[in-house]
Amino acid sequence: MKKIINNPENVVDEMLQGIVKAHPEHLKRLEGFDVLVRKNSPVKDKVALVSGGGSGHEPSHGGFVGEGMLDAAVAGEVFTSPTPDQVFEAIKAVDSGEGVLLIIKNYSGDVMNFEMAKDMAEMEGIKVETVVVNDDVAVEDSTYTTGRRGIAGTVLVHKIAGAAAEKGMDLENVKRVAEKVITNTRSMGMSLTPCTVPQAGKPSFELEEDEMEVGLGIHGEPGIYKRKIMNADEITELLLEKILEDIEVKEDEEVAVLVNGLGGTPIMELYIVNRDLHEILEEKNIKIYKTLVGNFMTSLEMAGFSLTVLKLDDELKELLDFKANTPALKMI
């Protein structure tokens, strides 16, 4: 295992320290917890957004804490759900009295622990709602999940629900918007290499020198199949086809797309994929309103990418464009 770390047991704690030291203008750490919250929490008169999950997906989710996106991000151990008490502390720290929306990626452990935290918070009189992101069309009922998994599309939920909250929508409406994004979002990924959890010390799966894995999850959960490596445009077409089988996008409808690197993919390759993606969508007369390219929801050092397509309407477009000022995503 080649990693630039100190003690494998301390990677999450040291990473959180490093994030706070880099971005004090956006966020701070809840003393004694693996929770990052907006610097000025709780933000007065605003519905608060809390997300999180296992670490190893940076900049998700701490990199999206800030104006126009999340109020708190809870970090579990690498690829491990955060415990309910950590989520509970996050909720208490950010609630302004307007209530809290928990944005959960669909993994059984995350759902269970965030729901338990919701119960704990409600017993203290805090209004809490939850949404579960399940954008990955690759497989149903995988290793850690019932139903579809939640992957990079989660960042679009953060962005759009975060804008809704920042604009002053109430909890019911912020939840409604988040659910609209979830209903309209689909993703699928592929990888060229596995990744290694620091405490495990070796990769979770193996790929031959000429192989790729289609449809794997962000923790290296099995995908649909392994096959011989393809060209960028063939891969892009393959992933997009699966996405568009699952969600109908008609001619002249508008979408946002996210080309998400898994951590070890050169930015050059992400842009080549973006070129291929635009060409295919243009041929189908699907209009691309907004494009995001970069490392948003990673799997440590895994080489590969995921595509996300979000069907837009006027409300979503306005919220997508709304100002955000966070470490990992800024919209001016």
Add this chain to the structure above:
Amino acid sequence: MKKIINNPENVVDEMLQGIVKAHPEHLKRLEGFDVLVRKNSPVKDKVALVSGGGSGHEPSHGGFVGEGMLDAAVAGEVFTSPTPDQVFEAIKAVDSGEGVLLIIKNYSGDVMNFEMAKDMAEMEGIKVETVVVNDDVAVEDSTYTTGRRGIAGTVLVHKIAGAAAEKGMDLENVKRVAEKVITNTRSMGMSLTPCTVPQAGKPSFELEEDEMEVGLGIHGEPGIYKRKIMNADEITELLLEKILEDIEVKEDEEVAVLVNGLGGTPIMELYIVNRDLHEILEEKNIKIYKTLVGNFMTSLEMAGFSLTVLKLDDELKELLDFKANTPALKMI
């Protein structure tokens, strides 16, 4: 070679297409050239900034084209200097009459070709000045360079000189500011893995499973030595020590730091390094005014990072904080 590309011969062209499709609000391509320019070029009454170099360092330099940073970025083939005619076209496209500053990384080919382009532009009556960035303290007179090489510190030159131009400074002063940044900036890098140029098809060097390379260049040029892999804090201390041997930073002086990923390094690891870096500088009573962490000057899929330290004064602080709105760096 595992890469998400189409034809290895076309990676630069297809990448540039992908960048333009992703960021039409910031930039466009000069028809027929491998040059990205600000959408509204030339920007009236403003000194224009042109940079560039070999491809493979994305988001450098195309990702920094936009408000408050570059007016044009010229892309050579992977790890290969752009030709003088391409640079010349960039100069002509962005000059508003106020003159053009070329920001060149110190590699013999880049310096020669940008200087030739300057001569060509001057023959057409365009005022052109150049600065050469040489922030890498690792080695003098390496494979492709006389003197120190230019690496990630270049991005800070783009940021600060870009702000100076945007604020209306004349060519002489934009150049003065750029040279001040260069004088005050030092960097050094290390890697865990090599990288593979698409057209070459195999890595430029090799490292054993327990080895790292200290001080290598961003094209995989040899560094100072190979050695057994160290902990993050030991590596950070090693690089920082070399940097501070080369540039004196006194107690209570202020610096900006850049923890730059080389393309294949998990963001988690960059933040762990940032934590170690801050601890060491705090012990020395050196004040960190601004921290940047991310992939700014990459070497394709290389795993590793570089540290950059920039000594600040009041003028540089104000320009560093000035608004920037580019694909890869935004300051709100």
